Amino acid sequence: xxxxxxxxxxxxxxxxxxLKVYKQTIIAPVMxxxxxxxxxxxxxxxxxxxxxxxxxxxxxxxxxxxMGIVNNAFQNPSSSLIIMRYQGLIENLMTIPIKASEKLIxxxxxxxxxxxxxxxxxxLTAIFFVDLAYTSIPIIMATAILVALFFAFLGVIVGIxxxxxxxxxxxxTFVLMPMTFLGGVFYSIQALPSxxxxxxxxxxxxxxxxxxxxxxxxxxxxxxxxxFGVVGTVTIVAGIISYLMLRSGYRLQD
Numbered sequence: 001x002x003x004x005x006x007x008x009x010x011x012x013x014x015x016x017x018x019l020k021v022y023k024q025t026i027i028a029p030v031m032x033x034x035x036x037x038x039x040x041x042x043x044x045x046x047x048x049x050x051x052x053x054x055x056x057x058x059x060x061x062x063x064x065x066x067m068g069i070v071n072n073a074f075q076n077p078s079s080s081l082i083i084m085r086y087q088g089l090i091e092n093l094m095t096i097p098i099k100a101s102e103k104l105i106x107x108x109x110x111x112x113x114x115x116x117x118x119x120x121x122x123x124l125t126a127i128f129f130v131d132l133a134y135t136s137i138p139i140i141m142a143t144a145i146l147v148a149l150f151f152a153f154l155g156v157i158v159g160i161x162x163x164x165x166x167x168x169x170x171x172x173t174f175v176l177m178p179m180t181f182l183g184g185v186f187y188s189i190q191a192l193p194s195x196x197x198x199x200x201x202x203x204x205x206x207x208x209x210x211x212x213x214x215x216x217x218x219x220x221x222x223x224x225x226x227x228f229g230v231v232g233t234v235t236i237v238a239g240i241i242s243y244l245m246l247r248s249g250y251r252l253q254d
């Protein structure tokens with residue numbers, strides 16, 4: 001029988017944890033994205049070759065929104081699990097009377113909420129600087145949720161695997177940040193030399209940005225069906241791995 005109260009309680013705990021420091025968890029990443037918008041958007045000429053009628057500001061905003069979702073959906077569960085280790089609360093997590101799937105839902109739902117909040121505030125701020133075409137609002141919403149889900153699952157995986165904050169920071173610095181910056185946030189993949197363009201096709205963030213950018217502007221570099229296929233597949237795989245790690249107590253039983 002599902003323990004809805006226990007799942008909601010874990011979700012509430014995780015949500016209150018980041019809302020109590022909203023200046024750090026919500027406002028700070030939005031300000032960072034605004035700096036990117038100012039530096040790259042206002043310093044690059046309004047139209048860029050290869051984007052058709054699309055201005056660089058219109059091209060840039062969906063990438064910044066996605067970057068806010070990615071970073072914050074990942075940070076919420078990964079940092080929470082590490083802090084629980086430091087505070088000696090992992091034993092409590094393993095013994096509370098809720099299933100592994102319910103624990104996963106509690107962590108992931110809060111992470112998705114945080115990611116979508118940052119993405120929404122970034123969007124609401126950016127529309128003061130640029131007009132967007134809104135080709136498909138359903139694609140925008142579906143993509144934002146899928147992206148937040150994937151990186152929430154990834155945050156759970158890393159939070160379970162890492163036994164100290166330095167390892168989480170290393171993943172963010174040497175894996176997540178390069179994947180995001182090289183995923184087409186600031187430039188078109190088609191502008192890359194063929195070798196690097198081929199390598200970029202193995203980066204799932206490329207397809208996430210492609211979907212979100214299409215939803216906002218109509219600009220696409222890859223098939224929408226292919227992009228949804230890639231994003232949906234990696235999200236399901238990450239969800240299965242994170243569930244199995246939680247259920248088995250991998251690195252949480254010590």
